[in-house]
Amino acid sequence: MARSRTSSPSPSPQLAEQQRLVEDARRSAHxxxxxxxxxxxxxxxxxxxxxxxxxxxxxxxxxxxxxxxxxxxxxxxxxxxxxxxxxxxxxxxxxxxxxxxxxxxxxxxxxxxxxxxxxxxxxxxxxxxxxxxxxxxxxxxxxxxxxxxxxxxxxxxxxxxxxxxxxxxxxxxxxxxxxxxxxxxxxxxxxxxxxxxxxxxxxxxxxxxxxxxxxxxxxxxxxxxxxxxxxxxxxxxxxxxxxxxxxxxxxxxxxxxxxxxxxxxxxxxxxxxxxxxxxxxxxxxxxxxxxxxxxxxxxxxxxxxxxxxxxxxxxxxxxxxxxxxxxxxxxxxxxxxxxxxxxxxxxxxxxxxxxxxxxxxxxAPAGLSEDARRVQRQAFAGLLWTKQFYHYDVSRWLKGDAMEAEPPRQRLRGRNADWTHLYNADVVSMPDKWEYPWYAAWDLAFHCIPLALVDPTFAKEQLVLLLREWYMHPNGQIPAYEWSFADVNPPVHAWACWRVYKIEKKRTGVGDRRFLERIFHKLLLNFTWWVNRKDVDGKNIFQGGFLGLDNIGVFDRSAPLPTGGRLEQSDATSWMGMYCLNMMSIALELARENVAYEDVASKFFEHFVYICRAMNNIGGAKIELWDREDGFFYDVLHLPDGETRHLKVRSMVGLIPLFAVETLDSELVDRLPRFKHRMQWFMENRPDFAQHVETKTYDGGVRRFLSIVHRKRLQSVLRYLLDEREFLSPYGIRALSRYHEDHPYVLSIMGHDHRVDYEPAESSTGIFGGNSNWRGPVWFPVNYLLIESLQKFHYFLGDEFKVEYPTGSGRPMTLWQIACELSRRLTHIFLRDRDGLRPVFGGTTLFQRDSDWHDHLLFYEYFHGDNGAGIGASHQCGWTSLVAKLIQQSGE
Structure with missing residues (x-):
């Protein structure tokens, strides 16, 4: 029987705060x-x-x-x-x-x-x-x-x-x-x-x-x-x-x-x-x-x-x-x-x-240092402090109030004019209550991961909230943020729902299946919106726009291209591959108790394989998102005259394909005969697609591996990812390769040069307001997904699969070990080093040396790609609270 969202095992009686959480969830005490x-x-x-x-x-x-x-x-x-x-x-x-x-x-x-x-x-x-x-x-x-x-x-x-x-x-x-x-x-x-x-x-x-x-x-x-x-x-x-x-x-x-x-x-x-x-x-x-x-x-x-x-x-x-x-x-x-x-x-x-x-x-995990405990607790504190009552009735805002002067009529054709259904009057997790005093869909998804450690009920309520009919557009789009609800954020909502479900299940022993089923049906609407609106040619290659990565590209990817034509996006397509796998995993979990979900799980399995195939061959253009010469994924630009070219910017856009990875074990698949039969039929009757599903036996069972980046290409991508002259920073993975510091990418079209340089700190462009930068800094959300993906690759490839870490060092490591090393680099942004300094505070002496300042932490939006100093919104850019989850994982 499905569990209600408020039910959970009784907490230890000595933990009064846990008891208060139970009382609040049951509405017996507010x-x-x-x-x-x-x-x-x-x-x-x-x-x-x-x-x-x-x-x-x-x-x-x-x-x-x-x-x-x-x-x-x-x-x-x-x-x-x-x-x-x-x-x-x-x-x-x-x-x-x-x-x-x-x-x-x-x-x-x-x-x-x-x-x-x-x-x-x-x-x-x-x-x-x-x-x-x-x-x-x-x-x-x-x-x-x-x-x-x-x-x-x-x-x-x-x-x-x-x-x-x-x-x-x-x-x-x-x-x-x-x-x-x-x-x-x-x-x-x-x-x-x-x-x-x-x-x-x-x-x-x-x-x-x-x-x-x-x-x-x-x-x-x-x-x-x-x-x-x-x-x-x-x-x-x-x-x-x-x-x-x-x-x-x-x-x-x-x-x-x-x-x-x-x-x-x-x-x-x-x-x-x-x-x-x-x-x-x-x-x-x-x-x-x-x-x-x-x-x-x-x-x-x-x-x-x-x-x-x-x-x-x-x-x-x-x-x-x-x-x-x-x-x-x-x-x-x-x-x-x-x-x-x-x-x-x-x-x-x-x-x-x-x-x-x-x-x-x-x-806190046993054996954690006092400094790490302090970092984790203040990360949670900032995340919890940045809840905000958010009130916005778009229809009334556009038309104006009866007792006030009528607003200018231009507003009815301006910002958010197509979102008149949206009525928000809720407590919502904000990125930052000063710089971003409005919710952002993909930010909130990451907030819910650390929230699930301390308040899974609130995390689930937040994820459900953005799918409610007074938030989600009737066409299935999830609102992005108030400056333009119609902008497109990466489709990470399903991932967050699945992760929150698993975190709660691990900590309490029981998963909230009612929550999982509620969100699955709404996510089906959103998935359909993506397929209908962002796959222009119907060939499983997607064009999502800026996708939250602000200035990462040569152009503003949310605006019409200055060259005309269209952009086939490596990241948009990969996000959709990840979306397919997330939905498949949720459907398989629900199918354990309801066989009807086996059919839809098969649908997402097949759609994922189609996306894998499409990334290797875009219709009649005969050009892959994968560049065989460089061994890396790039966006592909289609010009009006029919010319097609790779935009060879080595950026997070080419690493996001790593996020689309999942393993299916026989102990799950064998319990779902309809899903197993359809999967086998598909692979037998579509042999050109079956190459995207790798299998191996273990302890008498079969493990099936689904990934956009197969084993051979993984070696090439990891060579860039783990190179300290490229993506690997002392403080995590940069959003843009340091290679572009000496080799800026310049695209000359129609008499204009469009340029991308390595910029490890603030942005030098005004795209999206200029207060975010994806051209070199370290960002926690995508780093967190990279760590998770490396762990998933290791689960299938095992200890036998090793690569140099860092590239060129001659020191082979497993992908699990590398994931742990990346996690350590990220957490050390906040921890004191041997000299008692915290990289997050950069060269600000007052924060580094004064006893009334140095333990008061700020969780910034992103971090300098070379020295780890905090940049951007500082109080508290919610997804950086993922450091609390990384610290938790280090002791589990």
Whole structure:
């Protein structure tokens, strides 16, 4: 009988966090109702853009954010909210010198940064349990005026080949003149949240800090959809505590208890129409009232009646050099706390921290170093902190709101106009809540692999969510990301579903077959979309577009080719081969209990073999994606005049064929006679196709090997892959061969040169915004798949199959050993070396040497191809949390 998605073996009773996960999955206690679901940037996003030309950075810039109400979702500093984002809590800070009250993180827009959007703050996700029963965040706040203008101007002057100018480069942290602001959350119950804020003056002198813990309601009333306006009011003071009180339509009575009886400030979460639009008839009390009150001294900016939709406790702190001040708050739905924030406040924190230590201690492999444990735990923390309430109703966004001016009509033919079915209002795993505060389909698939180690229920829910009818297009396409839902990400969803299923089954002993069956039927729709839309000639060769690899090609592969014609893609075709094998594996698993799935498993087996065949012969063109001269896979360009040529860029495009590999053992196949019969019939009656299925006997059984890259070609591809002058970096596999450092690829067509150089760091091109680079850096998702594929090759080829590692070293190694070596190179990006340095921090002395910085880790989007330094989005590009899975594998 199929298992429900919520059922799983009872956890060890001593692991309280596991018990909370079970309770939440069964809906007997809503431990995940409150969490870090508040975005870190809502301004400059597609959702908030109501311009005619689709220019979100200009339409809603950072300078508007403090004064302008958001339409779709809120943002804040170190914040939390409920899973529907009705009520939000975050910090606001002022050091007495800044021109702006610090209510949110600052960064550059895509046009301001020399490599695209770029956050310019120092903050860290230090800890989180899966249910968010305990969370810890650190923000480093300078004591001097924040250098907003200097950061903008300096980066504006720099070109794409220059490094980015960061906050630490301004010297603002010199002499340790900054505050460490630690924010911790501990849940006494699902509805009782203890909040502890510790401010440390790291500087040599006394310093002042204004601290405003802020509670507010998301604005749902200004747009005409829901006219009910919640209210926050000053409650009856408790012994030693001020009280902000609300009675919410959804949550009922709640109180924020503020220790020390601070003064309370109230305003409305409404746009300051005078400042933004020059409209003097706007609301009297506006969103930016606390900025006006604290920074500009405008006392009349806040509501003296102590009522509104936004409220804050006003703490004015004076901290001697080296001292610490602690602020305690409690957000609760009952009145049984006792005096202040409760006598049990510190005990709640002590208990939750101990339980978090027990939970992650049990998860970490035995014998793991303390440093590796720290890396793994912070990788999980960042992944869990970057959940976000994501709200986007495309139809309403295109048409506009009844109570607002009608948007420009051009929008109805612009961005996402064909996705009017899409209605999102869910907690979703984000790549990065500042730089990428929107989900991306293939990113999320990789997030779910490490998530499955700590919260398989949430991982499965995320994978199901993107296949639901209000996400997936009626034609079967999975939405890519909000800048263009119709763009095409690699089809890795089936792989992620299959891996999550197997991870949970390995850890609990039972697989969730109901989940597997649910997603399989939706994935059939998506697979059909790929076949119908991306196989132009119906010959099993696919053209997926950029496929998430941004600037890896000679051209922008999502745009019409400047030469005309079309591109036959090695990576798109290989991804589809992998998709076939993933679907076949899922169908075979389901066929163990339902013979109907044997037929569809046969279908995917045959389709895979057709793709293998097609990669060797593209129709009448008689040209292979495999280049026999070089012994490598390349894209093939078809020009309008009939000319066909390889685009000889040695890149990840030519390595992705390695991902399409699977082995079928006789103990499985023999249990499925219909599938076995059809497979044998196919190989006997299509002998020219059968060469793509290798067999060998073992212990009386038969093992069948399916791979786009057969044994002979594997040797050639591995020679490039494992060459330190080509793909092999000290920190993993580069996305582009280092060969192109001295041998750039240049394609001259129609009087124009199209060029690809080896660029191990930031991108020098503006393709896809220029804030990602696939021309030399190391990327975790594809490295992870390469490691997995090498393990699969070893499973069939065995210890007898060895290659040089590195190429030219004369040292033969098995593919399993090589997979372990690649894993070690990747994990050592984050681990301290013999000198105590972490490659991820590059040459930044502050991060490498200062004891208050060097253990606070950042998980970047990608990494320098030669020195391992982190590049791109830094907080937290979710798929880099795969390092937690690699660390886990190292001890299993």
């Amino acid at each position: 431990w995940k109702r409150w969490g870090p679901y508040l975005s870190e940037r809502a301004w400059g996003t597609v959702r908030e853009d109501y311009s005619a030309a689709g220019t979100p950075w200009e339409y809603f810039p950072h300078d508007h954010a403090r004064s302008r109400a958001y339409r779709w979702n809120e943002d804040g500093l170190a914040g939390i909210c409920d899973r529907h984002q009705y009520l939000c809590f975050a910090l606001a800070l002022w050091n007495g010198r800044d021109s702006i009250l610090k209510e949110r993180l600052f960064g550059l827009s895509g046009h301001e940064g020399n490599h695209g959007e770029d956050v310019k703050e120092c903050y860290f996700y230090l800890d989180s349990t899966p249910t968010h029963s305990y969370m810890k965040f650190l923000y480093k706040y300078p004591q001097s005026a924040f250098p907003y203008e200097r950061l903008v101007e300096e980066n504006r002057k720099r070109g794409r080949r220059d490094r980015e100018f960061e906050l630490v480069d301004t010297g603002i942290f010199d002499e340790r003149r900054y505050f460490d602001v630690f924010v911790e959350y501990a849940k006494a119950t699902p509805e009782d949240l203890c909040i502890r804020i510790q401010v440390v003056n790291r500087g040599p002198d006394q310093a002042e800090l204004t601290l405003l813990p802020t509670l507010w309601c998301r604005n749902i009333w200004s747009w005409g959809a829901d006219m009910r306006r919640p209210r926050l009011v000053q409650g009856e003071p408790k012994e030693g505590a001020s009280v902000i009180e609300t009675t919410h339509e959804y949550y009922g009575m709640r109180r924020l208890l503020c220790d020390g009886q601070p003064a309370l400030l109230f305003t409305e979460n409404e746009t300051n129409a005078l400042r933004i639009f020059g409209d003097a008839d706007g609301p009297r009390y506006a969103k930016d009232a606390f900025h006006e009150y604290v920074v500009r001294g405008e006392k009349q900016a806040v509501n003296p009646d102590q009522v509104g939709t936004k409220a804050a406790a006003h703490y004015a702190l004076v901290l001697p050099a080296g001292s610490t001040k602690t602020i305690r708050l409690r957000f609760v739905n009952h009145d049984g706390i006792g005096g202040g924030t409760g006598a049990d406040f510190e005990e709640v924190f002590h208990r939750r921290i101990r339980e978090a230590d027990e939970y992650y201690g049990a998860l």
